[in-house]
Amino acid sequence: MSAPKPRLEIRNLTRRFEGKTVVDDVSLSILPGHVTCLLGPSGCGKSTTLRMIAGVDTQDEGEIYLDGALISDNQHHIPPEQRSIGLMFQDFALFPHLSVAENVAFGLNGPKAEQRKRVETLLGRVGLMHHIDAFPHELSGGEQQRVALARALAPKPRVMLMDEPFSGLDNRLRDGIRDETLALLKEEGTSVLLVTHEPEEAMRMADEIALMRGGKIVQRGAPYNIYNAPVDRAAVSFFSDINVLEGEVRGALTETPFGQFLAPGVPDGGRVDIVFRPQHVGIDFDRGGRGPLPTAAQGTPARGIVERARFMGSESLVEFRMDYNNEVLKATVPNVFLPKPGTPLWLTVRRDRCFVFPQKKA
Numbered sequence: 001m002s003a004p005k006p007r008l009e010i011r012n013l014t015r016r017f018e019g020k021t022v023v024d025d026v027s028l029s030i031l032p033g034h035v036t037c038l039l040g041p042s043g044c045g046k047s048t049t050l051r052m053i054a055g056v057d058t059q060d061e062g063e064i065y066l067d068g069a070l071i072s073d074n075q076h077h078i079p080p081e082q083r084s085i086g087l088m089f090q091d092f093a094l095f096p097h098l099s100v101a102e103n104v105a106f107g108l109n110g111p112k113a114e115q116r117k118r119v120e121t122l123l124g125r126v127g128l129m130h131h132i133d134a135f136p137h138e139l140s141g142g143e144q145q146r147v148a149l150a151r152a153l154a155p156k157p158r159v160m161l162m163d164e165p166f167s168g169l170d171n172r173l174r175d176g177i178r179d180e181t182l183a184l185l186k187e188e189g190t191s192v193l194l195v196t197h198e199p200e201e202a203m204r205m206a207d208e209i210a211l212m213r214g215g216k217i218v219q220r221g222a223p224y225n226i227y228n229a230p231v232d233r234a235a236v237s238f239f240s241d242i243n244v245l246e247g248e249v250r251g252a253l254t255e256t257p258f259g260q261f262l263a264p265g266v267p268d269g270g271r272v273d274i275v276f277r278p279q280h281v282g283i284d285f286d287r288g289g290r291g292p293l294p295t296a297a298q299g300t301p302a303r304g305i306v307e308r309a310r311f312m313g314s315e316s317l318v319e320f321r322m323d324y325n326n327e328v329l330k331a332t333v334p335n336v337f338l339p340k341p342g343t344p345l346w347l348t349v350r351r352d353r354c355f356v357f358p359q360k361k362a
Protein backbone atom coordinates (compact mmCIF):
# COMPACT_ATOMS: atom_id res chain seq x y z
CA MET A 1 0.00 0.00 0.00
CA SER A 2 1.24 3.47 -0.78
CA ALA A 3 1.51 6.04 1.99
CA PRO A 4 -1.60 8.19 2.45
CA LYS A 5 -1.41 11.51 0.62
CA PRO A 6 -1.54 14.71 2.64
CA ARG A 7 -4.76 16.67 2.53
CA LEU A 8 -2.95 19.96 3.13
CA GLU A 9 0.67 20.57 2.36
CA ILE A 10 2.64 23.78 2.69
CA ARG A 11 6.16 24.05 1.34
CA ASN A 12 8.77 26.60 2.33
CA LEU A 13 6.29 29.30 3.24
CA THR A 14 7.94 32.63 4.02
CA ARG A 15 6.35 35.97 4.92
CA ARG A 16 8.10 39.25 5.60
CA PHE A 17 6.68 42.47 7.00
CA GLU A 18 8.77 45.60 6.56
CA GLY A 19 11.93 43.57 6.03
CA LYS A 20 11.32 41.40 9.10
CA THR A 21 10.85 37.68 8.43
CA VAL A 22 7.83 36.64 10.44
CA VAL A 23 7.27 33.19 8.90
CA ASP A 24 10.55 31.62 7.89
CA ASP A 25 10.61 28.68 5.46
CA VAL A 26 7.79 26.73 7.09
CA SER A 27 6.84 23.34 5.67
CA LEU A 28 4.04 21.21 7.04
CA SER A 29 1.61 18.54 5.90
CA ILE A 30 -1.60 17.18 7.39
CA LEU A 31 -3.16 13.81 6.56
CA PRO A 32 -6.90 13.46 5.95
CA GLY A 33 -8.81 13.43 9.23
CA HIS A 34 -5.78 14.44 11.29
CA VAL A 35 -5.44 17.30 13.73
CA THR A 36 -2.18 19.23 13.77
CA CYS A 37 -1.60 21.89 16.39
CA LEU A 38 0.65 24.80 15.62
CA LEU A 39 1.98 25.59 19.07
CA GLY A 40 4.23 28.46 20.01
CA PRO A 41 4.66 31.65 22.00
CA SER A 42 2.96 34.92 21.18
CA GLY A 43 4.30 36.60 18.06
CA CYS A 44 6.03 33.52 16.62
CA GLY A 45 4.03 33.65 13.36
CA LYS A 46 1.17 31.20 13.95
CA SER A 47 -1.71 33.40 12.83
CA THR A 48 0.27 34.69 9.87
CA THR A 49 0.82 31.10 8.73
CA LEU A 50 -2.89 30.38 9.03
CA ARG A 51 -3.88 33.53 7.17
CA MET A 52 -1.73 32.56 4.19
CA ILE A 53 -3.28 29.09 4.06
CA ALA A 54 -6.75 30.64 4.25
CA GLY A 55 -5.79 32.97 1.40
CA VAL A 56 -6.50 36.21 3.26
CA ASP A 57 -2.78 37.00 3.22
CA THR A 58 -0.18 36.13 0.59
CA GLN A 59 3.23 34.57 1.16
CA ASP A 60 6.41 36.07 -0.23
CA GLU A 61 7.70 32.60 -1.04
CA GLY A 62 6.46 29.05 -0.94
CA GLU A 63 3.57 26.92 -2.11
CA ILE A 64 0.32 25.60 -0.69
CA TYR A 65 -1.30 22.37 -1.94
CA LEU A 66 -4.72 20.93 -1.21
CA ASP A 67 -5.07 17.22 -2.03
CA GLY A 68 -2.01 17.54 -4.23
CA ALA A 69 -3.36 20.50 -6.25
CA LEU A 70 -1.52 23.80 -6.10
CA ILE A 71 -3.71 26.51 -4.61
CA SER A 72 -1.11 29.21 -4.07
CA ASP A 73 2.45 30.04 -5.14
CA ASN A 74 4.29 33.10 -6.47
CA GLN A 75 1.97 33.43 -9.44
CA HIS A 76 -1.31 31.72 -8.66
CA HIS A 77 -3.71 32.37 -5.85
CA ILE A 78 -7.04 30.67 -5.63
CA PRO A 79 -9.30 33.10 -3.75
CA PRO A 80 -10.23 32.15 -0.16
CA GLU A 81 -13.85 31.24 -0.89
CA GLN A 82 -12.79 28.68 -3.54
CA ARG A 83 -10.29 26.83 -1.33
CA SER A 84 -12.68 24.50 0.52
CA ILE A 85 -11.09 25.64 3.74
CA GLY A 86 -13.21 26.38 6.80
CA LEU A 87 -12.21 29.04 9.26
CA MET A 88 -12.84 29.45 12.92
CA PHE A 89 -11.11 32.25 14.71
CA GLN A 90 -11.21 33.50 18.27
CA ASP A 91 -13.55 36.34 17.43
CA PHE A 92 -15.88 34.15 15.35
CA ALA A 93 -18.76 36.56 14.81
CA LEU A 94 -22.15 35.04 14.17
CA PHE A 95 -24.46 37.16 12.03
CA PRO A 96 -26.59 38.89 14.67
CA HIS A 97 -29.64 39.43 12.45
CA LEU A 98 -29.77 35.78 11.33
CA SER A 99 -31.23 32.89 13.31
CA VAL A 100 -29.11 29.94 14.37
CA ALA A 101 -30.41 27.90 11.41
CA GLU A 102 -29.68 30.74 8.98
CA ASN A 103 -26.21 31.21 10.40
CA VAL A 104 -25.36 27.55 9.93
CA ALA A 105 -26.86 27.50 6.41
CA PHE A 106 -25.00 30.63 5.38
CA GLY A 107 -22.28 28.98 3.26
CA LEU A 108 -24.54 26.29 1.77
CA ASN A 109 -25.80 26.01 -1.80
CA GLY A 110 -28.20 23.60 -3.44
CA PRO A 111 -31.77 22.50 -2.68
CA LYS A 112 -33.31 24.04 0.45
CA ALA A 113 -34.44 20.66 1.80
CA GLU A 114 -30.88 19.34 1.70
CA GLN A 115 -29.54 22.48 3.32
CA ARG A 116 -32.10 22.09 6.08
CA LYS A 117 -31.08 18.48 6.61
CA ARG A 118 -27.41 19.40 6.93
CA VAL A 119 -28.26 22.21 9.37
CA GLU A 120 -30.35 19.87 11.51
CA THR A 121 -27.71 17.16 11.49
CA LEU A 122 -25.04 19.53 12.69
CA LEU A 123 -27.18 21.31 15.26
CA GLY A 124 -28.30 17.94 16.59
CA ARG A 125 -24.69 16.90 16.78
CA VAL A 126 -23.69 19.95 18.83
CA GLY A 127 -26.81 19.63 21.01
CA LEU A 128 -28.51 22.82 19.87
CA MET A 129 -31.60 21.67 17.96
CA HIS A 130 -33.78 23.29 20.58
CA HIS A 131 -32.20 26.66 19.70
CA ILE A 132 -32.56 26.31 15.94
CA ASP A 133 -34.78 29.40 15.66
CA ALA A 134 -33.01 31.45 18.32
CA PHE A 135 -30.88 34.49 17.56
CA PRO A 136 -27.22 34.73 18.57
CA HIS A 137 -27.83 37.23 21.40
CA GLU A 138 -30.15 34.68 23.06
CA LEU A 139 -27.31 32.14 23.38
CA SER A 140 -24.51 31.72 25.92
CA GLY A 141 -20.87 32.07 24.86
CA GLY A 142 -20.42 28.33 24.68
CA GLU A 143 -23.57 27.88 22.63
CA GLN A 144 -22.48 30.57 20.19
CA GLN A 145 -19.16 28.80 19.87
CA ARG A 146 -20.94 25.58 18.93
CA VAL A 147 -23.06 27.38 16.34
CA ALA A 148 -19.89 28.85 14.86
CA LEU A 149 -18.40 25.37 14.64
CA ALA A 150 -21.52 24.02 12.93
CA ARG A 151 -21.45 26.94 10.50
CA ALA A 152 -17.80 26.37 9.63
CA LEU A 153 -18.37 22.64 9.10
CA ALA A 154 -21.64 22.93 7.16
CA PRO A 155 -20.09 23.14 3.65
CA LYS A 156 -17.88 20.10 4.47
CA PRO A 157 -14.55 21.90 4.13
CA ARG A 158 -11.60 19.67 3.37
CA VAL A 159 -9.52 21.55 5.92
CA MET A 160 -10.47 23.54 9.01
CA LEU A 161 -8.20 26.30 10.21
CA MET A 162 -8.79 27.22 13.82
CA ASP A 163 -7.00 30.13 15.46
CA GLU A 164 -7.29 29.94 19.25
CA PRO A 165 -11.00 29.18 18.89
CA PHE A 166 -11.46 28.37 22.58
CA SER A 167 -9.61 31.25 24.19
CA GLY A 168 -12.75 33.33 24.70
CA LEU A 169 -14.35 30.64 26.89
CA ASP A 170 -13.92 30.20 30.60
CA ASN A 171 -11.87 27.24 31.79
CA ARG A 172 -14.50 24.72 32.74
CA LEU A 173 -16.64 25.36 29.68
CA ARG A 174 -13.55 25.16 27.51
CA ASP A 175 -12.61 21.55 28.32
CA GLY A 176 -16.07 20.28 27.43
CA ILE A 177 -16.36 22.24 24.20
CA ARG A 178 -12.86 21.29 23.19
CA ASP A 179 -13.59 17.58 23.53
CA GLU A 180 -16.94 17.91 21.80
CA THR A 181 -15.40 19.87 18.94
CA LEU A 182 -12.67 17.29 18.49
CA ALA A 183 -15.19 14.46 18.39
CA LEU A 184 -17.23 16.23 15.75
CA LEU A 185 -14.19 17.08 13.62
CA LYS A 186 -13.12 13.44 13.74
CA GLU A 187 -16.60 12.28 12.79
CA GLU A 188 -16.64 14.63 9.82
CA GLY A 189 -13.17 13.48 8.81
CA THR A 190 -11.97 17.05 8.49
CA SER A 191 -8.25 17.80 8.56
CA VAL A 192 -7.53 20.48 11.10
CA LEU A 193 -4.75 22.97 11.66
CA LEU A 194 -5.32 24.46 15.08
CA VAL A 195 -3.31 27.33 16.45
CA THR A 196 -2.75 27.62 20.16
CA HIS A 197 -0.17 28.88 22.59
CA GLU A 198 -1.35 26.52 25.32
CA PRO A 199 0.55 23.24 25.55
CA GLU A 200 -2.29 21.45 27.37
CA GLU A 201 -4.71 22.37 24.61
CA ALA A 202 -2.30 21.09 21.96
CA MET A 203 -1.72 17.82 23.82
CA ARG A 204 -5.43 17.33 24.28
CA MET A 205 -6.36 17.97 20.65
CA ALA A 206 -3.44 17.03 18.44
CA ASP A 207 -2.43 13.97 16.51
CA GLU A 208 0.69 15.93 15.75
CA ILE A 209 2.19 19.05 17.28
CA ALA A 210 4.32 21.48 15.27
CA LEU A 211 6.33 23.56 17.69
CA MET A 212 6.98 27.03 16.30
CA ARG A 213 9.45 29.65 17.49
CA GLY A 214 10.67 32.82 15.81
CA GLY A 215 8.87 32.04 12.57
CA LYS A 216 10.32 28.53 12.25
CA ILE A 217 9.03 25.08 13.06
CA VAL A 218 11.59 23.73 15.51
CA GLN A 219 10.05 20.30 16.11
CA ARG A 220 7.19 18.15 14.85
CA GLY A 221 5.77 14.97 16.28
CA ALA A 222 3.12 13.22 18.31
CA PRO A 223 2.43 14.97 21.63
CA TYR A 224 4.10 12.13 23.53
CA ASN A 225 7.29 12.49 21.51
CA ILE A 226 7.44 16.26 21.75
CA TYR A 227 6.99 16.05 25.50
CA ASN A 228 9.43 13.22 26.06
CA ALA A 229 12.05 13.88 23.40
CA PRO A 230 12.23 17.67 23.18
CA VAL A 231 14.81 19.19 20.82
CA ASP A 232 16.19 21.78 23.19
CA ARG A 233 15.88 23.42 26.57
CA ALA A 234 13.25 25.90 25.39
CA ALA A 235 11.10 23.04 24.08
CA VAL A 236 11.15 21.45 27.55
CA SER A 237 10.32 24.68 29.32
CA PHE A 238 7.46 25.44 26.95
CA PHE A 239 5.54 22.49 28.42
CA SER A 240 6.40 22.78 32.10
CA ASP A 241 8.55 24.32 34.78
CA ILE A 242 12.12 23.07 34.57
CA ASN A 243 15.19 22.61 36.73
CA VAL A 244 18.60 23.05 35.15
CA LEU A 245 22.01 21.82 36.26
CA GLU A 246 25.06 23.03 34.41
CA GLY A 247 28.06 20.85 33.85
CA GLU A 248 31.38 20.58 32.06
CA VAL A 249 32.10 17.51 29.97
CA ARG A 250 35.10 15.17 30.40
CA GLY A 251 35.24 11.98 28.39
CA ALA A 252 31.57 12.26 27.34
CA LEU A 253 30.51 12.45 31.00
CA THR A 254 29.62 15.31 33.24
CA GLU A 255 29.70 15.32 37.03
CA THR A 256 26.83 16.89 38.95
CA PRO A 257 25.69 16.88 42.56
CA PHE A 258 23.19 14.19 41.45
CA GLY A 259 25.90 11.98 40.01
CA GLN A 260 27.31 11.47 36.55
CA PHE A 261 25.40 12.05 33.33
CA LEU A 262 26.27 10.94 29.82
CA ALA A 263 26.93 13.71 27.33
CA PRO A 264 27.60 11.83 24.11
CA GLY A 265 29.13 13.81 21.28
CA VAL A 266 30.09 16.79 23.44
CA PRO A 267 33.84 17.50 23.33
CA ASP A 268 35.96 17.78 26.47
CA GLY A 269 35.52 21.15 28.10
CA GLY A 270 32.11 21.68 26.45
CA ARG A 271 29.33 22.90 28.70
CA VAL A 272 25.93 21.24 28.96
CA ASP A 273 22.55 21.94 30.55
CA ILE A 274 20.94 19.01 32.28
CA VAL A 275 17.24 19.76 32.24
CA PHE A 276 14.52 17.96 34.18
CA ARG A 277 10.95 18.57 35.21
CA PRO A 278 9.84 19.06 38.83
CA GLN A 279 7.76 15.85 38.70
CA HIS A 280 10.93 13.85 38.12
CA VAL A 281 12.55 14.95 41.33
CA GLY A 282 12.16 12.35 44.04
CA ILE A 283 12.39 12.81 47.77
CA ASP A 284 14.57 10.19 49.33
CA PHE A 285 12.69 9.38 52.54
CA ASP A 286 14.39 6.02 53.10
CA ARG A 287 17.72 7.57 53.70
CA GLY A 288 16.28 9.95 56.28
CA GLY A 289 19.30 12.18 56.11
CA ARG A 290 21.85 9.39 56.39
CA GLY A 291 23.50 10.58 53.25
CA PRO A 292 24.26 9.63 49.67
CA LEU A 293 24.23 6.06 48.44
CA PRO A 294 24.21 6.09 44.63
CA THR A 295 21.85 3.92 42.59
CA ALA A 296 21.87 3.21 38.87
CA ALA A 297 18.42 4.66 38.19
CA GLN A 298 18.55 7.67 40.46
CA GLY A 299 22.22 8.51 40.81
CA THR A 300 23.38 10.30 43.90
CA PRO A 301 21.03 12.16 46.23
CA ALA A 302 21.73 15.79 47.00
CA ARG A 303 20.52 17.69 50.03
CA GLY A 304 18.24 20.69 50.02
CA ILE A 305 16.41 22.73 52.62
CA VAL A 306 12.68 23.26 52.19
CA GLU A 307 12.03 26.89 51.41
CA ARG A 308 8.35 26.81 50.50
CA ALA A 309 5.65 24.18 50.01
CA ARG A 310 2.28 24.77 48.35
CA PHE A 311 -0.69 22.49 47.75
CA MET A 312 -1.84 22.68 44.11
CA GLY A 313 -4.88 20.38 44.08
CA SER A 314 -3.63 17.03 42.79
CA GLU A 315 -0.02 17.61 43.78
CA SER A 316 2.21 19.66 46.01
CA LEU A 317 4.97 21.95 44.80
CA VAL A 318 7.99 22.09 47.08
CA GLU A 319 10.86 24.48 46.57
CA PHE A 320 14.25 23.57 47.98
CA ARG A 321 17.37 25.64 48.46
CA MET A 322 20.11 23.25 47.48
CA ASP A 323 23.29 22.82 49.55
CA TYR A 324 25.50 22.48 46.47
CA ASN A 325 24.84 25.91 44.94
CA ASN A 326 22.38 27.67 47.22
CA GLU A 327 19.89 27.93 44.35
CA VAL A 328 16.25 26.85 44.19
CA LEU A 329 15.14 23.48 42.83
CA LYS A 330 11.46 22.65 42.34
CA ALA A 331 9.85 19.30 43.04
CA THR A 332 6.26 18.26 42.59
CA VAL A 333 4.96 15.46 44.76
CA PRO A 334 1.60 13.70 44.30
CA ASN A 335 -1.15 14.56 46.79
CA VAL A 336 -0.45 16.48 49.95
CA PHE A 337 3.14 16.89 51.01
CA LEU A 338 3.80 20.08 52.90
CA PRO A 339 7.06 19.87 54.83
CA LYS A 340 7.91 22.84 57.05
CA PRO A 341 10.33 25.45 55.73
CA GLY A 342 13.80 24.70 57.07
CA THR A 343 13.40 20.90 56.86
CA PRO A 344 16.43 19.21 55.27
CA LEU A 345 15.64 16.47 52.75
CA TRP A 346 17.65 14.35 50.32
CA LEU A 347 16.56 14.54 46.69
CA THR A 348 17.17 12.38 43.65
CA VAL A 349 16.34 12.87 39.98
CA ARG A 350 14.99 10.30 37.52
CA ARG A 351 18.01 9.90 35.27
CA ASP A 352 15.95 8.53 32.37
CA ARG A 353 13.87 11.71 32.46
CA CYS A 354 16.78 14.14 32.28
CA PHE A 355 17.67 15.85 29.01
CA VAL A 356 21.29 16.77 28.34
CA PHE A 357 21.73 19.64 25.87
CA PRO A 358 24.99 21.31 24.80
CA GLN A 359 24.80 24.95 25.88
CA LYS A 360 24.06 27.27 23.00
CA LYS A 361 26.77 29.79 22.27
CA ALA A 362 25.64 33.29 23.17
Ligand SMILES: Nc1ncnc2c1ncn2[C@@H]1O[C@H](COP(=O)(O)OP(=O)(O)OP(=O)(O)O)[C@@H](O)[C@H]1O
Binds near residue numbers: 042043045048197
Ligand atom coordinates in the same frame (compact mmCIF):
# COMPACT_ATOMS: atom_id res chain seq x y z
N1 LIG B 1 0.14 42.92 8.80
C1 LIG B 1 1.26 42.96 9.54
N2 LIG B 1 2.14 43.98 9.42
C2 LIG B 1 3.27 44.01 10.15
N3 LIG B 1 3.62 43.07 11.05
C3 LIG B 1 2.80 42.04 11.22
C4 LIG B 1 1.57 41.92 10.48
N4 LIG B 1 0.95 40.78 10.87
C5 LIG B 1 1.74 40.22 11.80
N5 LIG B 1 2.84 40.97 12.02
C6 LIG B 1 3.93 40.65 12.96
O1 LIG B 1 4.32 39.32 12.75
C7 LIG B 1 4.64 38.67 13.97
C8 LIG B 1 3.85 37.39 14.07
O2 LIG B 1 2.47 37.68 14.20
P1 LIG B 1 1.37 36.54 14.36
O3 LIG B 1 0.06 37.24 14.48
O4 LIG B 1 1.54 35.57 13.27
O5 LIG B 1 1.79 35.89 15.74
P2 LIG B 1 1.09 34.72 16.57
O6 LIG B 1 2.08 33.61 16.65
O7 LIG B 1 -0.24 34.43 16.02
O8 LIG B 1 0.96 35.36 18.03
P3 LIG B 1 -0.25 35.30 19.10
O9 LIG B 1 -0.08 34.02 19.86
O10 LIG B 1 0.04 36.48 19.98
O11 LIG B 1 -1.54 35.42 18.37
C9 LIG B 1 4.37 39.67 15.05
O12 LIG B 1 5.58 40.25 15.46
C10 LIG B 1 3.46 40.67 14.40
O13 LIG B 1 3.64 41.94 14.96
Ligand SMILES: [Mg+2]
Binds near residue numbers: 046047048163
Ligand atom coordinates in the same frame (compact mmCIF):
# COMPACT_ATOMS: atom_id res chain seq x y z
MG1 LIG C 1 -2.22 34.73 16.68
